[in-house]
Amino acid sequence: MSTVLIVAPVVIANWSVISAAVAAGVAAAGFTTVAHTAARVGQELQSDRAMTREEIDIPDSEILEGAAATGETVVAEKDGVRAVFSRDARGALKVCMEGSGVSKSELRRLGEELIGRVTQQYVYHRLVSELAARNVNIIDEQVTADQAVKIRVRSW
């Protein structure tokens, strides 16, 4: 028996931390990261008007201002579907999903799966680094059958 809290993650970090979480998260979902600059991605998006697109905002997210945050993207692809992660005008993280022969609802489903994976990676790394900074002893880590990450720590 125990006290149980359900926590909604808040993703706030600079671009380098978030892009690392994005790279790890998309890889966990079977996507391949493709390096692009913002200008080149913009040109590609305009040239292929047959693509279906769906844009998804990541709630409770903020990319801290900095030179690296402006215009930077992380692009990942899998089975003809492309995901472009970037910082929107309000400073939040967003993902633009696109693919040909794929419905908007399917793009949204894939996008939300990616967002979940990215958030999982961000939370895991933030938690582990904060616990280490507080000298908290991690007893055990494991990945469950449903891909959840479980961390056990001793009380401090």
Add this chain to the structure above:
Amino acid sequence: MASEEIEIEIGVDGRVTVRTKGIKGEACRDYAAAVAKIIGRIETSEPTAELYETPDVVRRVIDIHNRR
């Protein structure tokens, strides 16, 4: 004394469940809240029987008093 632990489960959707085990009294809520503060905001909280159990340190004080 049972081992005092905090278990943190991070789902594939990013949502986090924090469970305390073996921590009695209000301390269980404090530990869980401290972990939750690192990650984000608490959505739901389910106190269980251990929250209302007397922490061991209080029981020891009573024992000393009764021996006198």
